[in-house]
Amino acid sequence: MGKESLYRQAEAEIYSVTDGENNVIANMASVSCLLNFAFEDFYWVGFYLVDPEKENELVVGPYQGTLGCLRIAYGRGVCGEAALSGKTQIVDDVHAFAGHIACDSKTNSEIVVPVFNKAGALIAVFDVDSTKISTFDQVDQLWLEKILNTVFTK
Secondary structure: OOHHHHHHHHHHHHHHHHOOOOOHHHHHHHHHHHHHHHOOOOOEEEEEEEOOOOOOEEEEEEEEOOOOOOEEEOOOHHHHHHHHHOOOEEEOOHHHOOOOOOOOOOOOEEEEEEEEOOOOOEEEEEEEEEOOOOOOOHHHHHHHHHHHHHHHOO
């Protein structure tokens, strides 16, 4: 099954589970779980939440995978850059990314998508890691942004 088909199937499952659910953490846990199981190349899948108690800092949220970094400052690493810029980051080789944070040495490529609420405020970043080089592309960006925007801006 191709990437587009996998995303279509995961999207339907995610919308089915999150429809009518307003709890952000429950929705984040469901999105992480369903996307983790949909793609065999997704090694670490989850959210880093904007910490309301520490300005410009993310704290690990719901995820699937090995132990993640507990805290990431805005501008630091791929997640911090996505939080600071408000733009999706696709990194083909994390070892070539200046300032990469090695939470897990098995990670080789990464996509991080900023997550906004319906008021337009950044609430988290969604991080997906792969053990393979160049796993992520514009197709991943398009689908992940669409799914996350639908789930968290309703």
